[in-house]
Amino acid sequence: MNSIHDMGGMHGFGPVVPEPNEPTFHAPWEGRVAALYRAMGFARLWTIDAGRAMIESLPPATYLTASYYAKWLMGLEKSLARAGLVGADEIAAAHSLRPASRRTHVMAPRDVANLKRADYARPAAAPARFDAGDRVRTINEHPAGHTRLPRYARGKTGTVEAVRGCHVYPDTAATGTGENPQWLYTIVFSGAELWGTGADPTLTVSIEAFEPYLVPA
Amino acid sequence: MQARVRALETILTEKGHIDPATLDAIVEAYETRIGPRNGARIVARAWVDPAFRQRLLADATDAANEMNMQSPVGAHLIAVENTPSRHNMVVCTLCSCYPWEVLGLPPVWYKSAPYRSRAVIEPRGVLADFGVALPQDTQIRVWDSTAETRFIVLPMRPAGTDGWSEEQLAELVTRDSMIGTGLPKAP
Numbered sequence: 001m002n003s004i005h006d007m008g009g010m011h012g013f014g015p016v017v018p019e020p021n022e023p024t025f026h027a028p029w030e031g032r033v034a035a036l037y038r039a040m041g042f043a044r045l046w047t048i049d050a051g052r053a054m055i056e057s058l059p060p061a062t063y064l065t066a067s068y069y070a071k072w073l074m075g076l077e078k079s080l081a082r083a084g085l086v087g088a089d090e091i092a093a094a095h096s097l098r099p100a101s102r103r104t105h106v107m108a109p110r111d112v113a114n115l116k117r118a119d120y121a122r123p124a125a126a127p128a129r130f131d132a133g134d135r136v137r138t139i140n141e142h143p144a145g146h147t148r149l150p151r152y153a154r155g156k157t158g159t160v161e162a163v164r165g166c167h168v169y170p171d172t173a174a175t176g177t178g179e180n181p182q183w184l185y186t187i188v189f190s191g192a193e194l195w196g197t198g199a200d201p202t203l204t205v206s207i208e209a210f211e212p213y214l215v216p217a
Numbered sequence: 218m219q220a221r222v223r224a225l226e227t228i229l230t231e232k233g234h235i236d237p238a239t240l241d242a243i244v245e246a247y248e249t250r251i252g253p254r255n256g257a258r259i260v261a262r263a264w265v266d267p268a269f270r271q272r273l274l275a276d277a278t279d280a281a282n283e284m285n286m287q288s289p290v291g292a293h294l295i296a297v298e299n300t301p302s303r304h305n306m307v308v309c310t311l312c313s314c315y316p317w318e319v320l321g322l323p324p325v326w327y328k329s330a331p332y333r334s335r336a337v338i339e340p341r342g343v344l345a346d347f348g349v350a351l352p353q354d355t356q357i358r359v360w361d362s363t364a365e366t367r368f369i370v371l372p373m374r375p376a377g378t379d380g381w382s383e384e385q386l387a388e389l390v391t392r393d394s395m396i397g398t399g400l401p402k403a404p
Contacts, residue, residue, distance in 0.1 A: 007334040008311075008336075008361065009338045016335070022325065024247055026325075029222040034322065035243035036229070036235065039240060091224060094224035095227050100233055103233070104233075109238045109242045112242040115288050115317075117293075119292035148363045152338075167365060184366070188358075200357065202354065202356050204359070205361060206359070207361045210364070
């Protein structure tokens with residue numbers, strides 16, 4: 001969706017402000033939110049892309065003003081409501097008003113020894129359409145749902161730099177319509193292709209693009 | 218926020234969906250075990266061991282897991298190497314994708330609108346915000362993490378470190394040098 005989360009190339013947000021000796025969490029509740037997110041992810045009730053879609057669909061003004069872990073909390077509350085696990089009335093009451101609607105896979109303390117990410121590679125149904133070195137153009141489509149092709153890189157011509165394997169396709173995984181695995185490529189663009197004549201002449205930018213995002217150039 | 222988070226934790230605990238002891242363990246893991254020291258060990262090994270460097274650039278997940286990391290490294294980690302003519306920088310313009318297992322949780326600036334908006338269009342301006350100025354002819358490559366691949370920058374080994382041990386070298390490797398917004402410390 002063409003929402004505020006798709007920030008590449010926007011102007012006006014000011015300088016980047018690094019924080020010296022930044023703590024892992026700035027308040028205890030941030031750590032609890034991060035942990036809740038990981039622990040509920042273990043139950044596999046929704047995909048990583050469905051979780052992202054929840055945060056992307058926050059109102060733009062909320063997205064820009066809420067802190068990072070506050071957005072995670074809002075996304076988590078929405079995901080839990082959609083999964084039928086927690087009701088808005090329970091959140092308002094601050095405790096459960098009904099027994100669990102279903103049993104879920106509960107992450108145990110011993111599971112924390114292995115916090116490694118999931119593997120998103122899947123067997124391919126067909127050979128890769130493109131090879132390293134091929135010239136490709138990204139599609140110029142504007143789906144209302146979740147996609148991982150940023151606006152700044154739509155309708156642009158670039159070069160396939162690497163074939164990364166066949167991966168879960170975010171655009172369908174986000175809606176619960178299946179993993180629909182697709183070949184994934186690193187596509188590199190010149191600065192001028194993306195940003196015009198004013199671009200830094202030393203700049204190249206790459207995106208990780210799924211095959212449906214690409215056509216031969 | 219504190220009350221709202223506590224409410225959700227209470228509800229999920231009462232319904233049997235989470236174990237609060239697990240949350241304690243996750244917070245502890247990210248505060249103590251899973252951080253940029255893991256990535257620094259990988260970089261220092263690559264600086265002293267050319268065969269390891271080759272394996273790292275070929276498959277960073279496998280190479281990292283050779284090192285008995287404090288927490289195993291998941292799939293699709295990719296190492297990108299800085300050279301005298303090329304500097305790499307990593308961003309996620311769409312959200313906050315970051316190689317948690319080797320760098321820990323991302324800093325606030327990495328997830329902020331200024332970084333996500335500017336890194337892809339004006340990386341030298343971003344570097345200036347970090348006090349870094351590269352030669353005008355250095356090629357800059359920005360990697361936008363738009364899928365489940367994750368990137369770690371392999372910075373250049375600082376001059377004047379001949380004969381240093383892996384442990385000594387790891388102390389020079391900053392988190393920002395592995396994102397591409399900084400350089401390793403000078404010896």
